[in-house]
Amino acid sequence: xxxxxxxxxxxxxxxxxxxxxxxxxxxxxxxxxxxxxxxxxxxxxxxxxxxxxxxxxxxxxxxxxxxxxxxxxxxxxxxxxxxxxxxxxxxxxxxxxxxxxxxxxxxxxxxxxxxxxxxxxxxxxxxxxxxxxxxxxxxxxxxxxxxxxxxxxxxxxxxxxxxxxxxxxxxxxxxxxxxxxxxxxxxxxxxxxxxxxxxxxxxxxxxxxxxxxxxxxxxxxxxxxxxxxxxxxxxxxxxxxxxxxxxxxxxxxxxxxxxxxxxxxxxxxxxxxxxxxxxxxxxxxxxxxxxxxxxxxxxxxxxxxxxxxxxxxxxxxxxxxxxxxxxxxxxxxxxxxxxxxxxxxxxxxxxx
Amino acid sequence: xxxxxxxxxxxxxxxxxxxxxxxxxxxxxxxxxxxxxxxxxxxxxxxxxxxxxxxxxxxxxxxxxxxxxxxxxxxxxxxxxxxxxxxxxxxxxxxxxxxxxxxxxxxxxxxxxxxxxxxxxxxxxxxxxxxxxxxxxxxxxxxxxxxxxxxxxxxxxxxxxxxxxxxxxxxxxxxxxxxxxxxxxxxxxxxxxxxxxxxxxxxxxxxxxxxxxxxxxxxxxxxxxxxxxxxxxxxxxxxxxxxxxxxxxxxxxxxxxxxxxxxxxxxxxxxxxxxxxxxxxxxxxxxxxxxxxxxxxxxxxxxxxxxxxxxxxxxxxxxxxxxxxxxxxxxxxxxxxxxxxxxxxxxxxxxx
DNA sequence: TTGTAGGCGTTATCAT
DNA sequence: ATGATAACGCCTACAA
Numbered sequence: 001x002x003x004x005x006x007x008x009x010x011x012x013x014x015x016x017x018x019x020x021x022x023x024x025x026x027x028x029x030x031x032x033x034x035x036x037x038x039x040x041x042x043x044x045x046x047x048x049x050x051x052x053x054x055x056x057x058x059x060x061x062x063x064x065x066x067x068x069x070x071x072x073x074x075x076x077x078x079x080x081x082x083x084x085x086x087x088x089x090x091x092x093x094x095x096x097x098x099x100x101x102x103x104x105x106x107x108x109x110x111x112x113x114x115x116x117x118x119x120x121x122x123x124x125x126x127x128x129x130x131x132x133x134x135x136x137x138x139x140x141x142x143x144x145x146x147x148x149x150x151x152x153x154x155x156x157x158x159x160x161x162x163x164x165x166x167x168x169x170x171x172x173x174x175x176x177x178x179x180x181x182x183x184x185x186x187x188x189x190x191x192x193x194x195x196x197x198x199x200x201x202x203x204x205x206x207x208x209x210x211x212x213x214x215x216x217x218x219x220x221x222x223x224x225x226x227x228x229x230x231x232x233x234x235x236x237x238x239x240x241x242x243x244x245x246x247x248x249x250x251x252x253x254x255x256x257x258x259x260x261x262x263x264x265x266x267x268x269x270x271x272x273x274x275x276x277x278x279x280x281x282x283x284x285x286x287x288x289x290x291x292x293x294x295x296x297x298x299x300x301x302x303x304x305x306x307x308x309x310x311x312x313x314x315x316x317x318x319x320x321x322x323x324x325x326x327x328x329x330x331x332x333x334x335x336x337x338x339x340x341x342x343x344x345x346x347x348x349x350x351x352x
Numbered sequence: 353x354x355x356x357x358x359x360x361x362x363x364x365x366x367x368x369x370x371x372x373x374x375x376x377x378x379x380x381x382x383x384x385x386x387x388x389x390x391x392x393x394x395x396x397x398x399x400x401x402x403x404x405x406x407x408x409x410x411x412x413x414x415x416x417x418x419x420x421x422x423x424x425x426x427x428x429x430x431x432x433x434x435x436x437x438x439x440x441x442x443x444x445x446x447x448x449x450x451x452x453x454x455x456x457x458x459x460x461x462x463x464x465x466x467x468x469x470x471x472x473x474x475x476x477x478x479x480x481x482x483x484x485x486x487x488x489x490x491x492x493x494x495x496x497x498x499x500x501x502x503x504x505x506x507x508x509x510x511x512x513x514x515x516x517x518x519x520x521x522x523x524x525x526x527x528x529x530x531x532x533x534x535x536x537x538x539x540x541x542x543x544x545x546x547x548x549x550x551x552x553x554x555x556x557x558x559x560x561x562x563x564x565x566x567x568x569x570x571x572x573x574x575x576x577x578x579x580x581x582x583x584x585x586x587x588x589x590x591x592x593x594x595x596x597x598x599x600x601x602x603x604x605x606x607x608x609x610x611x612x613x614x615x616x617x618x619x620x621x622x623x624x625x626x627x628x629x630x631x632x633x634x635x636x637x638x639x640x641x642x643x644x645x646x647x648x649x650x651x652x653x654x655x656x657x658x659x660x661x662x663x664x665x666x667x668x669x670x671x672x673x674x675x676x677x678x679x680x681x682x683x684x685x686x687x688x689x690x691x692x693x694x695x696x697x698x699x700x701x702x703x704x
Numbered sequence: 705t706t707g708t709a710g711g712c713g714t715t716a717t718c719a720t
Numbered sequence: 721a722t723g724a725t726a727a728c729g730c731c732t733a734c735a736a
Contacts, residue, residue, distance in 0.1 A: 001729065011707050016731060026705060043467050047402035048729035051712050056399070061450075079431035086450050095469065096450040098413075098438050116397050117447065222633050251633045258635040281574050281603045283610040283635045353713065363723045368715055378721060400713035403728050707736075713728105720723075 004042050008033050056119050058095045060112035063124045084297035109136040109143050120308045122300050142307045148190040149315040156313040158299040165289035165320040166198025169271050174206050176330035178240035184218040185245030192245045225252035233260045241269035247276040269328045285325035292318050356394050360385050408471050411446045412464035415476045416453045429626050436649035461488040461495050472660045474652050494659045500542040501667040508665040510651040517641035517672040518550025526558050528682035530592035536570040537597030544597045577604035585612045593621035599628040621680045637677035644670050
């Protein structure tokens with residue numbers, strides 16, 4: 001940096017200010033210095049910058065996996081949001097550090113900050129950790145969480161409007177002449193609970209009895225979910241539609257149904273939730289609720305940056321979109337317009 | 353650190369040495385200091401450490417996506433290896449930084465190192481970048497690549513033994529009485545080329561003519577692959593089996609086949625490649641070649657650490673495993689033992 | 705708007 | 721085996 005200063009004919013301080021876009025430096029000088037830096041291949045040493053400024057310009061990403069509920073990092077949902085997060089973080093001028101949570105340490109959500117590795121933390125999926133997170137959330141602690149919002153949470157969350165998503169599925173399935181439903185999922189998890197509530201309320205609002213919706217505990221892991229749904233079917237579960245709380249679960253349900261000889265959608269309707277790309281490729285293609293992960297990533301970063309600057313940040317519930325495909329077409333509709341259903345499905349795929 | 357030194361009754365130098373497991377410090381002293389540090393909640397400031405020691409204790413992970421070939425970060429393959437990498441890196445005492453490559457910058461593979469953000473770089477998927485990577489690979493440059501090995505590469509690679517994987521598929525399908533094959537994939541990519549070569553060679557070795565294997569260019573993106581396979585089928589492609597070069601591609605093929613009314617596996621066999629968890633849940637479940645991503649992650653980190661220390665590192669081709677499921681059962685076998693096939697599929701799932 | 709000076713918390717070197 | 725000392729490269733009061 002000394003060399004650069006000499007070459008530019010200014011002091012190190014000015015170089016420093018120019019390179020960090022300080023408003024205290026003459027715009028012309030700034031550009032000149034930046035040009036020169038680029039030409040000389042000079043880059044600020046981040047370690048020195050961190051040490052002196054006490055900011056890391058790094059955001060930590062933690063993904064606590066609820067192994068009890070059979071959640072894997074292999075769930076395609078995580079990758080989908082990961083790329084978007086990397087982009088959003090980069091655009092804000094930060095780096096993204098991947099940190100595995102150590103849930104036995106109390107106060108773990110802020111570990112990377114306390115360790116001086118990051119200025120803030122994004123936590124993907126609060127699942128059953130709300131209490132711990134709430135405890136860690138001293139006033140304006142610099143972390144945000146992807147997941148369902150709750151009025152009693154003392155930290156900002158960003159997530160899809162799960163209730164609305166559930167309601168959309170209810171509207172659609174009832175319109176497809178379904179009258180009895182089995183909701184599949186672990187309603188101990190807030191996101192799942194919201195999906196369930198949204199679904200059931202709308203079903204009731206549409207004039208069906210609350211008993212029309214059975215709630216069956218099924219876990220996120222594909223294998224577990226398969227076994228559980230299979231068991232339900234073997235036990236003679238009666239329902240016009242299975243409403244799964246994730247796409248992976250719905251895929252497991254598809255296979256379970258196929259194994260017991262049920263034809264989808266003729267004998268049974270199945271829907272997912274998440275909007276994974278692969279849902280377009282199942283046989284039959286899956287109706288699902290698409291989450292706007294792009295907006296989600298952006299909102300997470302925005303909220304976190306606010307918290308890092310000590311400002312408050314509001315929780316966000318993002319709009320969702322119903323993606324209708326063949327897995328939920330009622331027999332009546334299908335008989336009239338099999339081809340139409342197919343092309344409708346193709347079309348809706350493009351909205352992505 | 354000064355406080356800690358005082359509390360322990362030693363100098364800062366000794367504390368520093370104790371906390372970095374230096375052999376120059378008395379083991380007793382070391383333990384005492386470490387205990388005390390834990391009790392006092394002291395943690396080394398990584399920025400200061402980096403600045404002074406000129407090592408970041410950080411490994412950068414770059415995922416160049418070949419958008420031409422329709423590869424997304426949403427490909428579940430990446431998540432699968434990501435978690436393992438995070439573990440392997442952590443166990444080695446390093447942090448994992450996610451960095452998006454800027455392929456327009458020449459020498460981009462080493463950007464994070466030059467920028468002082470990381471000591472080494474892991475690059476996931478070389479695809480068509482071999483030339484650029486080779487250029488960046490000055491002697492013992494600290495980066496390693498996940499992908500197919502080639503004798504002319506001047507950097508270490510870790511990848512599955514794609515040729516062996518292809519050969520296993522050939523063995524299996526020929527045993528299932530298949531005699532004509534369409535290999536689906538972009539053989540411009542080295543991994544795909546190896547899978548293809550391994551497959552075709554074994555087919556020929558088994559006494560079939562080289563013309564038994566057609567090679568059809570199909571891209572990695574699910575939607576693209578679907579359209580491409582669909583077009584092939586509409587065009588009247590004749591083959592006993594479709595051999596896809598990835599699981600996502602195979603799933604797209606499954607759907608394409610379903611749409612044109614082909615029953616799998618009765619009318620046509622389909623196989624995948626990767627060993628994604630979800631392949632167990634397709635309808636019918638997909639035969640695939642499982643890669644050992646756990647070993648892969650470990651090998652990547654091991655090789656990279658060697659390079660970081662200036663030592664040479666050998667490339668690795670990891671053994672693969674054939675996972676037989678229903679999608680590749682020939683009609684003959686199936687007629688005799690439909691139930692057996694199903695339970696065999698379930699069993700093989702457990703070997704995971 | 706720019707320059708001066710001092711220190712951020714560690715570790716490497718040298719001495720003991 | 722331990723201690724003293726300097727320096728890593730930058731940022732930020734403060735002064736000009």
